[in-house]
Amino acid sequence: MGRLLFMLFSLLFAAGVAAETPSVATLDSGDTAWILTATALVLFMTIPGLALFYAGLVRSKNVLSILMQCFAITCVVSILWLVAGYTLAFGDGGPVNAFIGGLDNILFANMSEESLAGNIPESSFALFQMTFAIITPALIIGGFAERMRFSAVLAFTAAWLLLVYVPICHWVWGNGWLAQLGVMDFAGGLVVHITAGTAALVAAIMLGNRRGFPTQAMPPHNMTITIMGAGMLWVGWFGFNGGSALAANGDAAMAMLATHIAAAAGAFTWLVAEWIKYGKPSALGAVTGMVAGLGTITPASGFVGPGGALVIGISAGIVCFLATNYIKRTLKIDDSLDVFPVHGVGGILGTLLTGVFASNALGVFSGQLDISILQQLGIQAVGVVAVLTYTAVVTYMILKVTDLTIGNRVDDEEELMGLDLVSHNERGYDL
Numbered sequence: 001m002g003r004l005l006f007m008l009f010s011l012l013f014a015a016g017v018a019a020e021t022p023s024v025a026t027l028d029s030g031d032t033a034w035i036l037t038a039t040a041l042v043l044f045m046t047i048p049g050l051a052l053f054y055a056g057l058v059r060s061k062n063v064l065s066i067l068m069q070c071f072a073i074t075c076v077v078s079i080l081w082l083v084a085g086y087t088l089a090f091g092d093g094g095p096v097n098a099f100i101g102g103l104d105n106i107l108f109a110n111m112s113e114e115s116l117a118g119n120i121p122e123s124s125f126a127l128f129q130m131t132f133a134i135i136t137p138a139l140i141i142g143g144f145a146e147r148m149r150f151s152a153v154l155a156f157t158a159a160w161l162l163l164v165y166v167p168i169c170h171w172v173w174g175n176g177w178l179a180q181l182g183v184m185d186f187a188g189g190l191v192v193h194i195t196a197g198t199a200a201l202v203a204a205i206m207l208g209n210r211r212g213f214p215t216q217a218m219p220p221h222n223m224t225i226t227i228m229g230a231g232m233l234w235v236g237w238f239g240f241n242g243g244s245a246l247a248a249n250g251d252a253a254m255a256m257l258a259t260h261i262a263a264a265a266g267a268f269t270w271l272v273a274e275w276i277k278y279g280k281p282s283a284l285g286a287v288t289g290m291v292a293g294l295g296t297i298t299p300a301s302g303f304v305g306p307g308g309a310l311v312i313g314i315s316a317g318i319v320c321f322l323a324t325n326y327i328k329r330t331l332k333i334d335d336s337l338d339v340f341p342v343h344g345v346g347g348i349l350g351t352l353l354t355g356v357f358a359s360n361a362l363g364v365f366s367g368q369l370d371i372s373i374l375q376q377l378g379i380q381a382v383g384v385v386a387v388l389t390y391t392a393v394v395t396y397m398i399l400k401v402t403d404l405t406i407g408n409r410v411d412d413e414e415e416l417m418g419l420d421l422v423s424h425n426e427r428g429y430d431l
Contacts, residue, residue, distance in 0.1 A: 028119040034248035035124045041239025042131035046138050047074055049236050053229030053287070054142055055428075057337050060221040061418025062146045063428035069150070073138045073157050080161055081130045083107060088162070089169040090129070098177040101170050118246060128243060129169075136165055136192045142337030143200025144207050144408075147415055150423040152408045159398045160199065164391055168195055172383070183383040184358060184376070186255065187244035189299025189351040190387045197344020198391040201327075201335055206399050207409050209334035211416065223283050230287035234263055237294045241301040255301040259294065262301075262313035266293020269317025285321075288342060292320035295346035300354040308357030312350060320346050348384050355380040 051070035055063045077085070084106055091101035104110060108126065117125035137157045141148075171178040172185050185191060210218065220226055241259045245252035270289025271281035296316035297309055304312070323341035327333050335341065355376035402408055409415075414422040421427065 025116050025119055027116060027121065028247070031247045031249075032120045032124060034252065035120050035128055035243055035246060038239035038243025039124065039128045039131055041236045042128070042135065042243065043074075045233055045236030045240060046131070046135045047071055049229050049232030050135065050138055051229065052225045053233060053291075054145065054337055056222040056224065056226030056229065057142075057220045057284075058145050059218060059418070060429060061420055063221065063420065064426055065150070065419035065423055066141065066145060067428070068424060069141050069153050070138050072150075072154060073141075074134050076154055076157055077134045077137060077161055078130060080158060081126075081133050085133060085161060085166050086126050086129065088166045089133075090126075090174045093170070097175065098180065099171070100167055100176075101174050120246065125246070129173075132188060132192060132240075133161060133165060133169070136188075136196050137161055137199075139192075139196035139339055139343055140199045140203065142339040143202075143204040143335050145336040146419060147207055147210055147409055148203075149407060149410055150419070152402050152406045155402050155406055156203075156398055156408075159402070160395065163398065164195060164199065164394050165191070168387055168390065171386075178383050178386065181382065182371075182376075182379050184303055184354050184380065185299045185351065185383070186302035186354075187241045187298045189295075189347040189354070190383050193295045193298060193343040193347030194351070194384065194387050195391045197340040197342070197347060198388050199395040200339030201333070201344060202392055202395045203399060204333055204335040204340075206396065206403075209332070210336065211412060213334045214328070214332050220284060227283060227287055230290060234290060234294065237263070241298060245302055251302055254305065257306060258301045258304055258309035259297055261306055261309040262293040262297030262316065263290050264293070265310050265313025266290055266296065266316040266320075269293075269314050270321050273318065273321045288324070288338065289317045289321070292316040292342045292346050295343045296320070296350035296353075299347065299351045300357060303354055303358035305357075308353075312353050312357065315349060315353065316346050319349055344388075348388070351380050351384050352377065 047070055051067050054070070055066040058066055084103070086108065087103055087105035088101045091103065091105050093100050093102045108123075111122050111126065113121070113123070115122035137160055140160070141153065144153075167176075169191050170176045172183060172191050173179065178190070183190070212218070237259055238256045242252040242256040245255055267286045267290035270292065271286045274285040275281040293313040293316045297312050300308065300312060320342050323345040324338050327335055327341050328338075356373055358376070399408060410419065410422060
């Protein structure tokens with residue numbers, strides 16, 4: 001009897017000690033497999049997805065230049081992310097951590113096969129975040145398509161990544177001041193879409209309109225490859241939003257469901273709006289609405305349910321459609337591939353609506369907030385204003401420097417000839 005009591009006491013004591021022992025992070029193979037898959041999907045969004053989507057929208061004499069810019073940006077950003085981008089975005093910056101990360105992980109110096117970020121390898125986390133850093137400056141090229149020097153594109157991309165993307169990424173996802181404020185951005189409404197959209201608008205204004213805009217018609221030269229690219233973006237966005245859960249769990253599944261619903265709602269709403277306004281729905285309108293829905297749901301995707309996603313997608317189709325027409329037809333700004341009205345306006349709209357549809361006051365939308373809608377809306381608005389203002393000012397400064405040192409815009413004769421021949425001495429088509 002005494003031995004039995006002693007054994008029982010020992011087991012209870014051991015259980016109590018185990019309960020008090022802090023859990024040690026261990027690698028989860030399922031989560032790791034999902035993040036590796038999501039990483040490939042996000043890279044697939046840039047090349048070939050975005051590359052084909054944009055390439056089909058420009059004139060045939062510039063198709064190769066768009067493909068080359070996307071490809072080269074992928075290379076430049078990958079190298080810079082390794083050298084300093086990752087550590088500045090996600091490192092511990094010490095006294096200045098609210099604004100920028102530290103330099104401890106330059107060239108991934110402290111990363112090994114055993115290093116973990118949560119329960120996945122740190123190498124997989126760094127690579128996943130690298131693909132976000134790649135697609136963001138690649139989105140911007142739609143604002144200056146068909147008229148910017150290739151050398152200026154590369155110089156601008158390098159400076160913009162380090163001076164705009166990296167600090168804002170740290171503010172929101174690297175435990176910077178916006179994260180500490182409580183801003184909600186699940187997969188990049190602030191970090192990706194508002195930054196890219198704002199930068200594209202600034203670039204379009206600074207470089208000026210293409211020759212002939214807006215009086216000369218400049219229709220897409222190949223809608224077939226644009227729709228192919230759009231399909232790749234839609235599929236890749238499952239990794240973009242679902243992967244941002246950083247785990248293979250219900251959060252990732254709900255983010256993917258919300259993503260799909262918003263894309264479908266955005267596309268259908270846009271083509272209906274075109275049908276009403278112009279008499280016929282277009283393939284261009286459908287794919288543009290799809291991208292608007294995807295960009296708008298991005299910040300909210302892990303925080304809202306299917307109902308919220310439906311409302312956000314419909315809102316994106318209406319608001320981004322109106323914004324596109326206003327910028328092109330009223331302001332006559334040649335944001336060539338509609339980066340600001342689709343990504344910028346969509347990012348703003350989605351970031352603000354996150355504060356609405358993630359609220360527990362709207363439980364039908366699977367809300368997750370414990371504070372009031374107005375409080376969270378205020379926090380979201382601070383994030384929008386801060387990111388938009390910082391991006392606009394620094395982008396302007398970078399473009400001024402590249403213009404003074406390299407020259408941003410090709411001359412009139414080169415623009416007339418087309419950037420395929422001028423920049424690369426090749427043709428996209430040899431028919």
